[in-house]
Structures are given as C-alpha cells and as structure tokens.
Amino acid sequence: MTTFLAYTIVGIATGCIYALTASGLVVTYTTSGIFNFAHGAIGMLCAFGFWELTVKDGWPQWLALIFILGVAAPLLGFAIDRVLMRHLHGAAVSTQIVVTLGLMVAFIGLASIRWNPAEARVVPEFFLGHHVRLFTINITYHQLTMIAVAALVAGFLRLLFTRTQIGIAMRAVVDDPELAALTGADPDRVRAVSWALGASLAGLAGILLAPLISLDIVLLTLLVINGYAAAMVGRLRSLPMTFAGGLMLGLAETYAIWKLPSGVLTKIRPSIPIIFLFVVLLVLPQAKLRAGRMVSARRAPRVATLGESIAGGVALIALAAVIAPHLSQGDLTLAGQGMVYALIMLSLVLLTGYAGQTSLAQMTFVGIGAFAMGKYFGGGSVWGIVLAAVLAGAVGAVAALPALRLQGLYLALSTLAFAEAMSTLFFKNTSVFGYGGRLAVGRPHLLGVSFEGDRAYFILITAVFSLAGVGVLALRRGKFGRKLVAMKDSPAACATLGIDLTFTKLTVFALSAALAGVAGVFFGGVRGQVGPGDFEMLQSAVLLLLVTISGINSVTGALAGGLTFGLLPKVQQAFKSIRSVVYVLPGLGALGVVRNPNGWTSEFAPLGARIRRRSSRDGGGDDVVGPAPRREPEEVSDPVAVAG
Amino acid sequence: MRVETVEVRFGGVAALAGVDLEAAARRVTGLIGPNGAGKTTLFNVITGLQAPTAGRVYLDDRDITDVKPHQRARLRMARTFQRLEVFGSLTTRENIMVAAEARRDWTRDKQEKEDPTRVTEEILDRVGLRSVAASPVDSLPTGLARLVELGRAMATRPRLLLLDEPGSGLDEHETEELAGILLELAREGMAVLLVEHDVELVMRVCTEIFVLDFGRLIAQGTPAEIQGNELVHAAYLGTEDDARDTGLEAMEDAAR
Numbered sequence: 001m002t003t004f005l006a007y008t009i010v011g012i013a014t015g016c017i018y019a020l021t022a023s024g025l026v027v028t029y030t031t032s033g034i035f036n037f038a039h040g041a042i043g044m045l046c047a048f049g050f051w052e053l054t055v056k057d058g059w060p061q062w063l064a065l066i067f068i069l070g071v072a073a074p075l076l077g078f079a080i081d082r083v084l085m086r087h088l089h090g091a092a093v094s095t096q097i098v099v100t101l102g103l104m105v106a107f108i109g110l111a112s113i114r115w116n117p118a119e120a121r122v123v124p125e126f127f128l129g130h131h132v133r134l135f136t137i138n139i140t141y142h143q144l145t146m147i148a149v150a151a152l153v154a155g156f157l158r159l160l161f162t163r164t165q166i167g168i169a170m171r172a173v174v175d176d177p178e179l180a181a182l183t184g185a186d187p188d189r190v191r192a193v194s195w196a197l198g199a200s201l202a203g204l205a206g207i208l209l210a211p212l213i214s215l216d217i218v219l220l221t222l223l224v225i226n227g228y229a230a231a232m233v234g235r236l237r238s239l240p241m242t243f244a245g246g247l248m249l250g251l252a253e254t255y256a257i258w259k260l261p262s263g264v265l266t267k268i269r270p271s272i273p274i275i276f277l278f279v280v281l282l283v284l285p286q287a288k289l290r291a292g293r294m295v296s297a298r299r300a301p302r303v304a305t306l307g308e309s310i311a312g313g314v315a316l317i318a319l320a321a322v323i324a325p326h327l328s329q330g331d332l333t334l335a336g337q338g339m340v341y342a343l344i345m346l347s348l349v350l351l352t353g354y355a356g357q358t359s360l361a362q363m364t365f366v367g368i369g370a371f372a373m374g375k376y377f378g379g380g381s382v383w384g385i386v387l388a389a390v391l392a393g394a395v396g397a398v399a400a401l402p403a404l405r406l407q408g409l410y411l412a413l414s415t416l417a418f419a420e421a422m423s424t425l426f427f428k429n430t431s432v433f434g435y436g437g438r439l440a441v442g443r444p445h446l447l448g449v450s451f452e453g454d455r456a457y458f459i460l461i462t463a464v465f466s467l468a469g470v471g472v473l474a475l476r477r478g479k480f481g482r483k484l485v486a487m488k489d490s491p492a493a494c495a496t497l498g499i500d501l502t503f504t505k506l507t508v509f510a511l512s513a514a515l516a517g518v519a520g521v522f523f524g525g526v527r528g529q530v531g532p533g534d535f536e537m538l539q540s541a542v543l544l545l546l547v548t549i550s551g552i553n554s555v556t557g558a559l560a561g562g563l564t565f566g567l568l569p570k571v572q573q574a575f576k577s578i579r580s581v582v583y584v585l586p587g588l589g590a591l592g593v594v595r596n597p598n599g600w601t602s603e604f605a606p607l608g609a610r611i612r613r614r615s616s617r618d619g620g621g622d623d624v625v626g627p628a629p630r631r632e633p634e635e636v637s638d639p640v641a642v643a644g
Numbered sequence: 645m646r647v648e649t650v651e652v653r654f655g656g657v658a659a660l661a662g663v664d665l666e667a668a669a670r671r672v673t674g675l676i677g678p679n680g681a682g683k684t685t686l687f688n689v690i691t692g693l694q695a696p697t698a699g700r701v702y703l704d705d706r707d708i709t710d711v712k713p714h715q716r717a718r719l720r721m722a723r724t725f726q727r728l729e730v731f732g733s734l735t736t737r738e739n740i741m742v743a744a745e746a747r748r749d750w751t752r753d754k755q756e757k758e759d760p761t762r763v764t765e766e767i768l769d770r771v772g773l774r775s776v777a778a779s780p781v782d783s784l785p786t787g788l789a790r791l792v793e794l795g796r797a798m799a800t801r802p803r804l805l806l807l808d809e810p811g812s813g814l815d816e817h818e819t820e821e822l823a824g825i826l827l828e829l830a831r832e833g834m835a836v837l838l839v840e841h842d843v844e845l846v847m848r849v850c851t852e853i854f855v856l857d858f859g860r861l862i863a864q865g866t867p868a869e870i871q872g873n874e875l876v877h878a879a880y881l882g883t884e885d886d887a888r889d890t891g892l893e894a895m896e897d898a899a900r
Contacts, residue, residue, distance in 0.1 A: 300733035498717035
C-alpha cells in the first residue's frame with residue numbers, strides 16, 4: 001500500500017509534465033484551429049536557451065526563467081503567429097500540418113547549428129540534491145516543483161478563461177471568429193496572445209523536463225508526443241480533461257514501471273504514451289461531417305494524359321541511361337537513393353496529394369518492405385517485391401484503422417504514433433534486424449537480367465519509378481482517382497452521394513503503404529543493408545516536407561522532391577559548417593508552402609502549357625490545350641500546371 | 645419523406661423546435677423563411693449530417709433517423725448545399741461522373757445499373773452545362789457551380805431531391821430554365837424539397853409551401869394561402885434584414 005502511494009506521487013509528477021505540455025497545445029489549438037507540431041521544438045529551444053543562460057553565462061535561475069518564459073518564448077510564439085499561422089486559417093488541414101511540421105524540423109536543424117549535438121550538456125534540477133523520502137522511494141524537490149507548477153498553471157488558465165476579458169474572448173473566437181469580432185474582440189489579437197501563451201507553456205514544460213532526460217534536441221522535441229495523448233483525452237478542447245489525461249498517462253507509466261518485469265518493460269516503456277494515444281484515438285467518437293467548410297485551395301495541377309505520362313516515363317529512363325555511365329560510384333548511389341525517395345514520395349502524392357490524407361509513417365512502410373525482401377528472399381526474387389507490397393499494404397491498413405472514422409489531423413497523429421511504436425517495438429527489436437541491427441537486402445534478378453551493378457540498378461529504379469508514375473496517373477484519371485479527389489474536396493458531398501468514405505480511405509491508405517513497401521525493396525537494395533535508424537518518424541516527416549515543397553499533387557513534384565532529398569548529402573558536404581542541412585533546408589522550405597500549397601514545380605505550369613500549345617500547333621494535333629479564361633468553351637482546359 | 649417534431653439545439657439555442665414537414669412525390673415542396681430560420685439545419689437533419697436532439701425522420705414510412713449519411717443517400721435521396729460543396733479541382737463532367745459512378749456501384753438492382761458516361765452526358769445537356777463540361781468547377785461563377793451541384797445530385801437518380809438555394813447567383817434566363825427543370829423532375833415522379841430566397845420562383849413551382857421562422861413552423865399551405873398569411877408577412881417584416889425585405893417585396897410582386 002505504501003509503495004503504491006509512493007508510485008502514485010511519482011506518477012502524478014510525471015503526469016503533471018504531460019499535462020503542462022498538452023495544455024499549451026490545447027490553448028493554441030482552441031483559438032487558432034491549428035495543431036502545432038512544433039510545440040515540442042519550442043520547448044526544446046527554451047530548454048537549450050535556459051541551459052545557455054544559466055550554465056554557460058552564469059545567470060541566476062530565476063532571472064533566466066523570467067527572461068525565457070516571460071520575454072523570449074512569448075515573442076517567439078507571437079512571431080510564429082504573425083509570420084506563418086495567420087495565413088493558414090482556412091487552409092487545408094494537410095497544409096497546416098506540413099507548415100507546423102516544417103517549423104519543427106527547422107527548429108531541430110537550427111538548434112543543432114547553435115548547439116552541437118555531439119557535446120554533452122546538463123541542465124541541473126531545481127533544488128538539486130534536495131528530496132523527501134516517502135516510504136520506499138525518494139521524491140525530489142524537482143518533482144514536487146513540477147506538481148506545484150502544474151497546479152499553478154491549471155489555476156491560472158482557469159482564471160484566465162473564466163474571469164478575464166481576453167480569456168473569454170479566446171473562447172469566443174473558437175466558437176465563431178466572426179461573431180466574436182462583432183462583440184469587439186479582435187480575433188487576430190486573441191490568436192496572437194494564445195500563440196504567445198502556448199509558447200510559454202511549451203517552454204515551461206521543456207525546462208522542467210530537460211533535467212530529467214538528457215538535454216537532447218530530438219529527444220526533447222519528440223517528447224511532446226506524450227503530451228498529444230493527454231491533449232487527445234480533452235479532445236483538443238477541454239483543459240480540465242487534458243489535465244486529467246496527463247495525470248492518467250503519468251500514472252499508467254509509473255505503475256507499469258512498478259509492476260511489469262524489467263525485461264518486458266525496457267521494450268514497452270517508451271511506447272506506453274504512444275499506445276495510450278492509440279487507444280484514445282480508438283475511443284474518440286466518430287467525426288461529424290461538416291458542410292460549409294470549403295477549403296480555399298489553389299487549383300490542383302492539370303493531370304497528364306496517358307500518352308504524355310508514358311512519353312515522360314520513357315524520356316526519364318532514357319535520360320537515366322544516358323547519364324549513368326558518366327556518374328561516379330558515389331554519385332550513382334546518391335542518384336539511386338534520390339530515385340527511391342521519389343518513389344516513396346509518389347506514395348504520398350497518391351495519399352496526400354490526391355486524397356488529402358496525411359501520413360507520418362511512410363518510412364515505416366518502407367522499412368516493412370525492406371524487411372520483407374531482406375528477411376525472406378535476401379533480395380534476389382521478384383516474390384520479395386510482391387511480399388513487400390502485400391505486407392506493407394496490410395500493415396498500412398492496420399495503422400489507418402483507428403483514425404478512419406476521424407478526420408485529417410487525427411489520421412496524421414495516429415500514423416505518427418504508429419511510426420513511433422513500430423520504431424521501438426519492431427525495428428529496434430533484435431529479432432527483426434539481427435543482432436548487429438543491420439539487415440542485408442540484395443538486388444533482384446528480373447527476367448533473367450542481373451541488376452547487381454550500380455549503373456544497371458539505377459536504371460532499374462528509374463524504370464520502376466516511371467512505371468509507378470504512369471500507374472498513379474492512370475489511377476488518378478480513372479474512377480478511383482476521381483473519388484479520391486472528390487473526397488479531398490468535400491467529404492460531406494461525397495457522403496450525400498452514397499460514397500462510403502471509410503472504405504475509400506482504407507483502400508487508398510493500404511495502396512499508398514503498399515507502394516512505399518515496394519520502394520522499401522529498392523531502398524534496401526541501393527544501400528545494400530538497412531537498420532532501425534533508417535525508418536524513424538522524423539525521416540517520414542522530412543520526406544513529407546520535401547515532396548510538399550516541390551509539389552504534393554503531381555508526379556513531377558515527387559521526382560523533384562526525391563532528387564532533392566538524394567542530393568542533400570552533397571549540399572551538406574559543400575556547407576560543412578552548417579550542421580543538419582537535412583533538417584534546415586526542408587524545414588524552412590516547408591514554410592513557403594503557406595504561399596503556394598502546390599509546390600515550386602507548379603510554378604512552371606504556364607511554361608508547360610505553352611509548350612503543349614506550340615507542339616499541338618506544329619503537329620496539328622487535335623487535343624488543343626491552352627490557357628483558358630473563366631468559362632471557356634469545352635475542350636479548353638485550364639492554364640495551371642503540368643503534372644506528368 | 646416526412647419529419648416529425650424535429651428539434652435541434654446548439655447549446656441553449658434551439659435551431660429547430662418541433663418541426664413537422666412532408667415532401668411528397670411528384671411535386672415541388674417549398675421551404676421558406678428568413679435567414680437563420682433553420683432551413684439548412686433541417687436539410688442537414690434530413691440528410692444525416694446533423695443528428696436531431698429530438699424527433700424522427702421517415703422515408704417511405706421507414707424510420708431513418710439513425711441511418712448514416714451515405715446509407716441514406718443509397719435510399720435515394722440527394723441534395724445540394726447553400727454554401728457550395730462542389731469538387732473544385734475536378735471538371736464539371738467529372739463532378740457529375742463521380743456521382744453517376746457511385747450510384748452504379750451502390751445500386752443493387754441490376755436493371756438500374758446505368759452506364760455512368762451516358763448518365764453524365766445526358767445530365768450535362770439537361771442542366772445546360774455542356775459548354776463548361778471540361779472546365780474545373782472552381783473556375784466557374786457561383787450560379788453555374790450551383791447547377792453543377794444540381795446535376796451531380798441528379799446523377800444519383802434520387803427519388804427525393806433537396807435543393808438549398810439553387811437559384812441564387814443565377815440570372816433571369818437561367819432561373820427560368822431552373823424552374824423548368826424542377827417542374828419536369830417532379831412530373832417524372834421525384835419529390836423535390838426546395839429552399840429558396842427567390843420567392844417568385846418558389847411561388848411558381850411549388851405545390852405546397854412550409855414557412856419557418858426562428859426554428860418554428862409558422863405556416864403551411866398552397867402558394868395562394870401563404871401569400872395571404874399574416875404571420876408570414878410579419879416574419880418577413882419583423883426585422884430590417886435586407887434578405888427579409890427583398891423576400892417580402894418579391895412576395896408582393898408575385899402576389900400582384
């Protein structure tokens with residue numbers, strides 16, 4: 001009994017941190033409607049800033065706290081709202097996700113430029129060395145501080161939302177921004193305040209957490225995922241429920257430490273919040289279909305015809321064959337990897353670009369594909385590709401299951417949780433990738449031809465990408481593709497036409513995962529071997545950012561994005577002083593999506609239209625395609641975009 | 645189709661309070677009322693996008709109150725939206741095609757399975773969208789986009805068609821054509837429920853009219869009866885809302 005009590009107090013302390021993290025998320029979400037994936041990264045920045053001021057520059061703790069939580073964090077939150085979030089109201093959920101994810105990745109990159117991850121840093125606990133002994137365990141003053149701070153914050157938020165004018169205005173803005181504006185509250189100002197407050201809460205959680213785990217950029221950033229679970233208990237709206245969720249999670253984790261045998265525990269412990277998040281998503285009620293919430297999207301690119309896409313594919317293979325002999329061994333590998341990334345991004349074009357669903361687990365499916373091929377076929381057999389597709393597709397369907405009844409954001413969160421869980425439970429499991437943590441994946445023989453050589457393999461991957469590209473475009477032009485785009489544009493209208501959205505979502509999710517699985521075979525083949533570190537959620541996020549930057553709804557976008565990703569190591573070499581180019585570039589680039597959700601390749605659309613017009617004029621072709629002002633007669637399509 | 649004592653509450657506010665309404669086959673039934681009277685909410689209740697706090701919805705005497713939206717559509721009801729819900733990145737033809745294909749997939753009766761392409765082309769002509777068939781719908785003016793929604797709804801071959809202000813954004817000539825289409829659909833056996841601010845249009849095509857105000861049914865009857873109804877005049881006169889004024893003027897014009 002006494003042990004139980006002691007563990008309960010420790011659990012409450014842990015839960016308080018989750019609650020603090022989550023409350024910041026909820027505050028910004030309720031007032032701005034934007035789920036801030038960069039919330040953890042803001043906390044991370046604050047923790048590092050706190051370290052810099054106190055440990056390095058010798059400020060007293062109280063002064064550093066006041067400066068960071070009272071000045072720096074609110075200013076950061078304010079700036080984020082001013083520069084980015086303000087322009088995201090009314091944007092598609094998938095765009096909002098990409099921009100805040102971009103912010104997260106950019107912060108990770110920028111932080112590792114400022115604070116070299118190779119150096120160890122320690123933020124001391126508050127009241128270091130002081131603790132009270134409660135029955136069998138010690139409870140540090142730091143833990144007691146966490147409980148006290150959480151209680152204070154809870155009280156403060158309650159007062160803010162019920163007693164102050166700005167707090168009440170915050171609640172009103174959520175319900176109806178236009179109505180709130182009529183009563184004199186300025187929605188823009190209210191949102192700015194909530195972003196500032198959210199950033200401070202993130203900072204508070206980050207600073208309290210940093211001493212307990214190491215001061216690690218990625219670790220601190222991703223720890224916020226634990227907060228997601230708590231926020232979900234409050235359905236991203238209710239603060240009391242969010243605090244309750246945080247406490248439940250903290251207790252669940254601590255009791256697990258107490259009761260579970262240590263062998264099982266080490267495997268499961270990091271995943272407890274994730275499993276919790278999964279369960280919460282499962283029991284959330286069905287999302288309501290809402291009419292009258294049309295998203296103001298920029299026009300999707302024109303879809304290439306079958307002839308155009310085949311011609312494009314053949315040209316791409318020919319180009320690869322021509323340049324391959326001139327590339328060095330190293331460059332061939334980079335180019336091959338780039339083409340594999342393009343193939344993975346193609347699976348995102350299908351899922352996100354066409355169907356409007358966001359996945360943060362795409363690399364997980366890639367990993368499943370590489371595993372299927374490497375483990376059971378070594379690499380030589382075509383059957384390995386088939387198994388990769390089937391296995392990844394099936395796993396994809398399972399991953400999507402909890403969120404199918406829900407909407408965009410929840411699906412993204414569910415896949416994020418899934419990616420994290422798979423990383424700790426599956427990929428890092430020694431029975432999966434062997435004791436060295438590496439699994440060899442060979443290169444297939446197809447139709448009696450060996451693709452062992454780097455050159456041949458590069459051309460093979462290009463051919464696979466071209467084939468997949470033609471396939472994805474054919475799908476888009478057909479019945480299923482129309483249904484996907486319809487679902488993206490208006491789920492409510494789809495339902496009133498008798499279309500079963502759940503089934504459609506499940507199908508596209510499985511298809512996309514299967515394609516990523518196939519890409520996994522080549523991902524393994526081009527590297528020769530794979531390991532658990534290759535399939536992290538953060539990798540999936542960077543991949544999603546890059547394809548969105550270049551064009552999430554076109555095959556051209558996937559190709560450009562993949563090659564960009566493949567070339568990043570080259571850029572890194574050129575700018576050695578900038579650590580983590582891999583994070584900084586995609587992260588900052590994604591912020592540009594605010595301006596053009598269709599990506600930079602769509603900027604060349606008018607050029608493509610002009611070329612098509614000229615060639616049809618020269619050839620006297622009958623499929624005249626050209627720029628059309630509004631309400632043009634039939635057979636004249638719109639000016640925007642070439643997508644092939 | 646009929647709804648019985650439907651009530652919808654948002655927090656403390658009643659958007660609909662005990663509304664009874666019936667839309668019969670082979671005629672156009674009108675549903676009018678000032679802005680915010682609850683017309684669109686009632687449409688959402690009928691199509692399953694909004695669960696009523698109380699009351700039931702029946703289709704052919706079958707209680708469908710707990711049936712999901714897409715399953716209700718398969719019982720052959722279709723609708724358009726006041727705030728457009730077109731598939732903006734698809735062309736006009738594709739918008740209608742999606743509906744025709746969905747309908748062929750879910751219809752069980754083999755005889756009723758029609759070639760989606762044929763249905764689509766027929767509807768393009770019938771609704772008068774042939775000239776913009778290949779244009780992306782988000783490049784169309786609102787009036788035409790509303791016709792796209794009408795065509796899309798028609799492509800599921802509904803027996804009950806709910807139209808939420810199909811006439812707004814249309815010019816005189818287009819409104820004329822719309823009226824023709826609605827009367828024709830009713831003649832073919834369809835039950836049409838029409839929400840419309842253009843009172844002239846309502847008076848012309850409807851056999852029976854229901855009037856909502858503040859979530860309550862304040863009148864019901866033939867166009868002639870509604871024109872003479874004091875309560876209806878009061879509802880439209882009650883505020884200085886522009887829409888109400890124009891509604892009233894239109895009604896008086898129609899009466900003349």
